[in-house]
Amino acid sequence: MPHPCALDPEQVVEHEYVGLLDPELRERIELWEEELLDAEDASAGPGNYDSYEEYEAAMGGGGPEGDELTYQHDLSIAPGWKVGGFASRHLTDPAPVVCSCGAGMRPLLTVHGREWDSGTLNWVPLEDLDVLRLPGANVPAGVYLGRGLMCVFVCPADPAHPHRLSFQ
Known part of the structure; x- marks a missing residue:
């Protein structure tokens, strides 16, 4: 059963x-990410630290906040949870979701x-920054679907026309 929670x-x-972007744009994004990583490495200094805490501080606080963009x-x-947007493809290769009429389907609800x-x-979300570190704060509805998410696709x-479902 879902937990009662607020909709914000x-x-x-x-x-x-x-994976669905033009190959030229993907290459430009990879170069941009490499430049960001190189700049982050250059700002970190020589890398001699007396403790892991010093290393975390030098890397921008450590943990998820310190990871590269x-x-x-x-x-x-x-x-x-979202209405519209783009569908996640984090577990499978991108594959078109096509309606029986031949139209490419779009995400309606995730x-x-x-x-x-x-x-x-x-x-x-900004309203969740104060509960960020509480256990379970990122699962307020308590809903678990398959491996993590379900996307409902609709024919534009x-x-x-019948909707299609994708589980990732």
Whole structure:
């Protein structure tokens, strides 16, 4: 049974799964990520630390907040429950979801087991920043589907056509 929880809708900007982007754009994104990583490495200094705590401090605090920025985790598919947007392809290769009429189907609703991932905190809703470190804070609804999420696809040509489901 789902847990009672508040619905706090917010509009976010997300971008298509990296595997579905034009190869030239993917290459530009990879170069951008490498430049960010090189800049982060250069700012870290020589790397002689007396303790792991010193290393964490030098790396920007350690943990998820200190990880490098990446397109896939920080700019692409937002985790959590959502209407519209892009579908996650984190467990399978991108495959088109096609209606029986031949039209490419679009995500209508995504139901996700977590509101944000522990690996990156860039998608944490502002109203949840104060409960960020509480156990279970990122699973307020208590809903678990398959491996983590379900996406309902709809036909853009005719919404009366049967919906399709994808579990990731």
